[in-house]
Amino acid sequence: MAKINLLPWREELRKARQKQFAFVAAGAAVFAALVVVYVHIYISGMIEDQNRRNSFLKDQIKIVDRQIKEIQELEKTKANLLARMNVIQQLQRSRPQIVYLFDDLVKTLPDGVYLKKITQKGGELTMEGVAQSNARVSAYMRNVDASDWLQNPRLEVIQSTEKEKERAASFKLHVRQTELKDEQGEASQ
Numbered sequence: 001m002a003k004i005n006l007l008p009w010r011e012e013l014r015k016a017r018q019k020q021f022a023f024v025a026a027g028a029a030v031f032a033a034l035v036v037v038y039v040h041i042y043i044s045g046m047i048e049d050q051n052r053r054n055s056f057l058k059d060q061i062k063i064v065d066r067q068i069k070e071i072q073e074l075e076k077t078k079a080n081l082l083a084r085m086n087v088i089q090q091l092q093r094s095r096p097q098i099v100y101l102f103d104d105l106v107k108t109l110p111d112g113v114y115l116k117k118i119t120q121k122g123g124e125l126t127m128e129g130v131a132q133s134n135a136r137v138s139a140y141m142r143n144v145d146a147s148d149w150l151q152n153p154r155l156e157v158i159q160s161t162e163k164e165k166e167r168a169a170s171f172k173l174h175v176r177q178t179e180l181k182d183e184q185g186e187a188s189q
Contacts, residue, residue, distance in 0.1 A: 100149050101125075101177060108143035108150065112136045125150070125175045130168050134158060137171050144175055152176040 109115065112132035119126040131137045137158060144153040157172040 097149070097177070104147050104149040108140065108147050110136055110139045110143060113140050120177075123177045125177055127173045127175065128171070129173075130170050132166075132168060134160070134169050137169055137173075141173070144173075149178055150175045151178050 105115070105118075113129060113136050114131070115127055115129040117126075117128040131140070137155070141153045141155065144150045152175065154174045155171060156174055157170075159170045161168055161170060
C-alpha cells in the first residue's frame with residue numbers, strides 16, 4: 001500500500017481555519033468598534049439636540065419673563081390710571097355739592113346767628129360763629145339736623161359774652177356733610 005502523508009494537508013487546513021478565525025475575529029472587532037462609534041455618535045447627537053432644546057427653552061423663558069414684567073408694569077399703570085379716574089369721577093360728583101352746601105348753610109342760618117369761620121376736613125365741617133342767644137344756637141342746630149345736606153350737629157363750645165351791654169354767645173359746632181345723589185348725577189352715570 002502506498003504511504004500518504006496527511007500532516008501537511010491537516011497543517012494547511014489548520015492554518016486556513018486560523019486565518020479564517022483571525023479574519024472573522026478582526027471583522028467582529030471592526031463591527032463592534034463601528035457599533036460603539038455609532039452608539040457614541042447617536043448619543044452625542046441626542047445630547048446636542050437636548051442641549052439645543054434646553055437653550056431654546058431658556059431663551060423663551062427669558063422672553064416670557066420680560067413680557068411678564070411688562071404686563072406687571074402695565075397693570076401698575078392701569079391701577080394708577082383707574083385710581084386717577086376714580087378721583088376725577090369723585091370730584092365730578094362732588095362738584096355741585098359745594099353749591100348745595102353753601103345754599104343749605106344760608107337756608108339753615110336763623111336770624112341773629114352769624115358764622116365767622118367754616119373749616120372742612122373731608123366730610124366734617126367745623127363752624128365757628130356768634131349768636132344773640134343760646135336759644136338761637138339751638139334753633140340753628142335743629143335747622144341743621146333737618147337739612148338734607150347737613151347732619152349730626154355736635155356743639156363743642158358755647159360761651160356767653162357781653163359787649164357794650166349786648167349779650168352774645170360764641171359757639172363752635174361740628175357738622176357732618178351728607179352726600180346726596182342728585183337726579184342729574186344719576187342720569188349722567
